[in-house]
Amino acid sequence: MKYAVLSDIHGNLEALQSVLAEVRRRKVEKYICLGDIVGYGANPNECLELIRSLNPVAVLGNHDAAVCGLTALKNFTPLASKAIIWTIRELKTPGREYLASLPLIRSLGDITIFHSNLVCPDDWVYIHSADDASPSFNRLSGSFGFFGHSHRPAIYRKNGRRVDQLPGSEFFLSRQWQYIINVGSVGQPRDRDPRASYGVFDDESGELKIIRVKYPIRKAQKKIRAAGLPERLAARLAEGK
Numbered sequence: 001m002k003y004a005v006l007s008d009i010h011g012n013l014e015a016l017q018s019v020l021a022e023v024r025r026r027k028v029e030k031y032i033c034l035g036d037i038v039g040y041g042a043n044p045n046e047c048l049e050l051i052r053s054l055n056p057v058a059v060l061g062n063h064d065a066a067v068c069g070l071t072a073l074k075n076f077t078p079l080a081s082k083a084i085i086w087t088i089r090e091l092k093t094p095g096r097e098y099l100a101s102l103p104l105i106r107s108l109g110d111i112t113i114f115h116s117n118l119v120c121p122d123d124w125v126y127i128h129s130a131d132d133a134s135p136s137f138n139r140l141s142g143s144f145g146f147f148g149h150s151h152r153p154a155i156y157r158k159n160g161r162r163v164d165q166l167p168g169s170e171f172f173l174s175r176q177w178q179y180i181i182n183v184g185s186v187g188q189p190r191d192r193d194p195r196a197s198y199g200v201f202d203d204e205s206g207e208l209k210i211i212r213v214k215y216p217i218r219k220a221q222k223k224i225r226a227a228g229l230p231e232r233l234a235a236r237l238a239e240g241k
């Protein structure tokens, strides 16, 4: 099965539309969504509608949980909290109910998906390194784990007891090993590349590609400013951080 893997859309409709236009060229059969559909960006309802129309296999992100009252605001930076409070006011009921229905972890065959980590997925502790990934490998039963949350693409491979981070953006993954993969963020990349990021994964051939997509950043920034959201949330989109 060929999957498009999307994460951390964060209410950025321009980024999501541009990514979906790119996905359409790739004969994808199923969508995976790794959470944080809302928060930060100015179009939470539109992003939710679009994502739901794709009927994805999806998990709950920390911003999604916060807007549903499922995690406390004190766990967020002041900047993130402001955006969450704004999003709570904007969000329509069907979208909120959809988010509230999402689980923290889901499995499809030997793929496991989660937003933050597999050890305690609702403590929202980040995986930023091979060392951070190691405890989650101990909880991974199949060959492939996909996660989001850091907004930075990264591929970790476990070979025996050793966990390595692999360089590059195109891979052939082998079931000989286990992998934990971050496909980057659609709506707010933080690896200093402002282009939207997502993944295409074929679990039969093992081919994985991390794909970067240009989108109309200025338009997304304009909407953030017009909504009265913090200026920093607009500025950071152009910086990719």
Ligand code: ZN
Residues within 6 Å of the ligand: 008, 010, 036, 061, 063, 149, 150, 151
């Ligand atoms: Zn996020």
